[in-house]
Amino acid sequence: MNDKVLTKGNEALAEGAIIAGCRYYFGYPITPQSEVPEYLAKRMPKVDGVFLQAESELAAANMVMGAASAGARVMTSSSGPGISLKMETVSSLAAAELPCVIVNVMRAGPGVGTIQGSQADYFQATKGGGHGDYRLLVYAPNSVQEMMDLIILAFEKADEYQTPAMLLCDGATGQMMEPIVLPEPKKDMPPKPWALTGAAGREPNTFLTLKLEPADCEAQNIKLQAKYQRIVENESRWQEMMTDDADLILVSYGMSSRIAITIMQKARSQGLKIGLFRPITLFPYPYQPLADLADKCKAMLVIEQSAGQMVEDVRLAVNGKIPVEFHGRMGGTLPDPEEVLDIVIKMSEKFKEK
Helix, strand or coil: CCCEEEEEHHHHHHHHHHHCCCCEEEECCCCCCCHHHHHHHHHHHHHCCEEEECCCHHHHHHHHHHHHHCCCCEEEEECHHHHHHHHHHHHHHHHHCCCEEEEEEEECCCCCCCCCECCCCHHHHHCCCCCCCCCCEEECCCCHHHHHHHHHHHHHHHHHHCCEEEEEEEHHHHHCEEEEECCCCCCCCCCCCCCCCCCCCCCCCCCCCCCCCHHHHHHHHHHHHHHHHHHHHHCCCEEEECCCCCCEEEECCHHHHHHHHHHHHHHHHCCCCEEEEEECEEECCCHHHHHHHHCCCCEEEEEECCCCCHHHHHHHHHCCCCCEEEEECCCCCCCCHHHHHHHHHHHHHHHHHC
């Protein structure tokens, strides 16, 4: 078994990208993800890779498109304001079916906001921050180990489905330190016969997202939607804790889910039947397993570091079967376990009244 090493979240995902075979990084510094380019600036030259700090977030995203079209494993990273600037290119990456990984270490907004962590970019990541009918594979780690493991998975699935994938982290997860196990480096990369690598001996490959004829544009959209449906059917990931006998299930992701675990444990120590459901993929969202739990429990409480974004997907999954309450903190403030525990106790008392 590999020895554990103490690592910061942002550095773990950066090293995870190296392990996954990423050899091209284009980005621009912004808190709270600046450790990612700082780390890769040192590491990429040591693995014969390329690190380039672009002149802007938009330029970085376009460099990603160039490297991805040549078949390279490539990534960029930023936080909310920078991700917003990249979104036109992200839409083009999805349209051209070019695999890459985009990391968003979220900070509070809107606008420039604050440098403190947040979860207010959920809509941007999962509902399409750019234009057109496209989706991204979106992974939400809640530990330093998952920062590494899920970025490796993101690279693999991006290649498998020829689509951009996103790691949606919050600032607290990026900044905290935990011991992790380093997996073995990836050695065999999948073939990419579609890449722009020179056309000697074969027909040339091309990428074109401009389709002026409506029928051609619709055909490409139909192809993309069929791919997204395959992703929905095969790539949903989630975690359940103590849901078998739970009257109330907490639903949370990322750093908020770690706070939810503390709340669940405290509630259980008081004899309350509380469970936890944690989505690991935010697209595809695990609607069906959450809907199945709604048949067994009495209510759900969604905990987020936002004004309420994922709660809409929870309510969509539950479809009115049971009450879905929400507790959120904004502006970079973390949910307070004692404050939420009081809500849990009051909700549990209502179960007894019925």
